[in-house]
Amino acid sequence: MKKTILVLMTIVMTTLASAQEIKQIPQISVSGEGKIKVTPDYAIISIGVENTGNDAAEVKKKNDQTVDAVIKFLKGFKIAPADYQTKQVYLHKNYDYNKKKTSFVASQQISVTLRDLTKYDTMMMGLVDTGINNIQGVEFKSTNLAQHEAEARKAAVVDAKKKASDYATALGQKTGKAIFVTDNSQTNFPQPRMYAMASMKESADGMPQETLAIGEIEITSNVSISFVLD
Incomplete structure (x- = not known):
């Protein structure tokens, strides 16, 4: 019985030591953003x-x-x-x-x-x-939405790495590998418009009226990354 308790205590102590070691790793956490604007097709x-x-x-x-x-x-x-x-x-x-x-x-x-x-x-x-x-x-x-979302994610990572490097340089240190990544991306489509029923006629100058404002789709990727500080 005493031997079992000793083994359990050893396991607990080892686990706590490992957890403490992980917490003590010098690191820097930053956020990055990537934006891609696309014309709808x-x-x-x-x-x-x-x-x-x-x-x-x-x-x-x-x-x-x-x-x-x-x-x-x-x-x-x-x-x-x-x-x-x-x-x-x-x-x-x-x-x-x-x-x-x-x-x-x-x-x-x-x-x-x-x-x-x-x-x-x-x-x-x-x-x-x-x-x-x-x-x-x-x-x-947009028919190429998945491709544009991937581009936005890459841009967000580049932005985060740049921020981390700036902070590390100011501290006289360097950034190491990424140890934690959180992604929170979203796509903002042009807002739907409500149209009243009215006859569609030519404008006064004889040119057809343009009644559709296409706008742009804004694809935004937000990422949080923790880097090791060397």
């Missing part, structure tokens, strides 16, 4: 139609007619079937207690992926003509 547009009336079948019929026109238009516009999809179908019964009347609201949302942003205005004018009455937003994307 495609967009996901959320469109929809909504009708209200006193008869459920009638409002649904109106919605179905518009959706049918939308799908036919998208096919004619050479949008691939995989690039448009129904996201929501909604039929709801409302009761107005003041007027003692019942009404029905039918709506359907469709997501459309546009891979040629130069065709945005032409496509939207065609969709408005089909009868859609709301555009919920536009989300911009």
